[in-house]
Amino acid sequence: MNLRRWPLLRQFYDLRFLIFYVTSQCNGRCRSCFFWQGLNSGRALELEQIEKLAATTPRIRTLLIGGGEPSLRAELPQIVSIFRRHNHIHDVSIPTNGLLPGRIEALAREILTLNPGLAVSFNVSVDGLATTHDKIRDVPGNFPRAIETIRRLVALRREQPRLSVVMNSVICAENLGELVSLAEFAWAELELDGHFFELIRGSPKELAVAGIEPKLLAEVYGRLIGIQERYVLRAASGQGVIRRTIRRILGVGRLLWQYRTQYRRYAYGRLWAVPCLAGKTIAVVEPDGTLKACELRGAVQNLADTGWDMGAAWYGPEMGEEVHRIAADECDCTHVCFVQSSRDHSLFATFLQVPWLWLRYARGLAWL
Numbered sequence: 188m189n190l191r192r193w194p195l196l197r198q199f200y201d202l203r204f205l206i207f208y209v210t211s212q213c214n215g216r217c218r219s220c221f222f223w224q225g226l227n228s229g230r231a232l233e234l235e236q237i238e239k240l241a242a243t244t245p246r247i248r249t250l251l252i253g254g255g256e257p258s259l260r261a262e263l264p265q266i267v268s269i270f271r272r273h274n275h276i277h278d279v280s281i282p283t284n285g286l287l288p289g290r291i292e293a294l295a296r297e298i299l300t301l302n303p304g305l306a307v308s309f310n311v312s313v314d315g316l317a318t319t320h321d322k323i324r325d326v327p328g329n330f331p332r333a334i335e336t337i338r339r340l341v342a343l344r345r346e347q348p349r350l351s352v353v354m355n356s357v358i359c360a361e362n363l364g365e366l367v368s369l370a371e372f373a374w375a376e377l378e379l380d381g382h383f384f385e386l387i388r389g390s391p392k393e394l395a396v397a398g399i400e401p402k403l404l405a406e407v408y409g410r411l412i413g414i415q416e417r418y419v420l421r422a423a424s425g426q427g428v429i430r431r432t433i434r435r436i437l438g439v440g441r442l443l444w445q446y447r448t449q450y451r452r453y454a455y456g457r458l459w460a461v462p463c464l465a466g467k468t469i470a471v472v473e474p475d476g477t478l479k480a481c482e483l484r485g486a487v488q489n490l491a492d493t494g495w496d497m498g499a500a501w502y503g504p505e506m507g508e509e510v511h512r513i514a515a516d517e518c519d520c521t522h523v524c525f526v527q528s529s530r531d532h533s534l535f536a537t538f539l540q541v542p543w544l545w546l547r548y549a550r551g552l553a554w555l
């Protein structure tokens with residue numbers, strides 16, 4: 188029986204967060220990349236196929252662009268507009284390796300112009316200071332280009348406050364000892380809206396970069412959170428004391444929850460405190476139209492088989508079976524997007540665990 192189709196139960200299977208790969212092409216060569224086997228296949232959905240897919244996709248709140256390097260898809264602004272028009276997306280996040288500063292700035296400008304009212308976030312990947320970053324990314328000169336991209340986007344944000352510019356850093360064995368220096372550099376030198384850290388995921392191109400020492404990771408988390416708290420406080424400054432306090436508790440507490448969940452899974456193999464919502468509120472569409480519940484699991488089906496009818500696939504029996512498999516599998520995973528999204532849909536995590544962790548942190552008690 189496919190419960191996903193029952194009108195009363197459909198609300199529990201509302202897609203809210205879609206990860207949509209706009210291209211498989213990439214000008215990076217990251218040794219930490221989990222999608223390396225799927226890169227540069229030349230595959231990408233045509234605008235017409237995307238239009239059909241979006242027209243049949245349930246309303247979604249957040250669109251996360253994936254790839255490949257999204258800036259290599261010239262039609263990126265039109266793709267975002269398609270989802271804005273059909274699915275009323277509230278925000279779009281666009282990760283980028285920052286290798287093409289001028290092109291990325293132009294794309295950001297066009298996305299903002301074409302989509303009034305849409306919150307747009309560019310997430311520039313920086314995994315270390317210059318030498319480390321270029322070594323992990325295997326592209327000489329990547330670091331200065333990524334920093335130039337950030338500076339251009341920050342300048343654009345002065346004209347377009349709907350734009351957020353954040354730095355994403357993937358934690359791996361080769362940068363663990365340098366992340367605090369990177370975070371201090373970013374805070375002091377760049378006017379970012381935030382700096383976020385995620386554990387290396389999946390099966391990277393070079394397995395050696397994944398071997399993180401748990402003790403050192405705990406220490407680094409403890410120092411990073413203090414730097415991240417500065418962004419939360421800065422964003423909340425100028426607000427009344429009650430709003431400032433709530434933002435602080437939620438902003439810092441949610442990060443504490445994320446680190447604790449990832450750390451406990453990574454270091455001790457403990458399950459997340461809430462169920463993963465892959466296939467329930469989150470879906471992934473890869474460059475060839477493959478639909479997945481999450482990036483780290485296998486294909487559910489190819490959307491070409493439904494004539495690009497995403498609604499039929501999303502509420503269909505195949506996705507229902509995948510959700511059952513996920514519940515039974517207890518997969519070993521720390522994927523940040525799914526950890527965060529599953530946390531934010533849990534009342535238990537949001538209203539009990541997050542404030543409790545913040546209280547422990549604020550009182551100097553152990554929270555990991």
Ligand code: SF4
Pocket residue numbers: 213214215216217219220221222223254255256284
């Ligand atoms: S991590 Fe991103 S930039 Fe790096 S190779 Fe993979 S897709 Fe390209």
Ligand code: SF4
Pocket residue numbers: 463464465480481482483484513518519520521522525
């Ligand atoms: S726990 Fe991780 S691997 Fe498993 S379904 Fe969720 S995101 Fe995917």
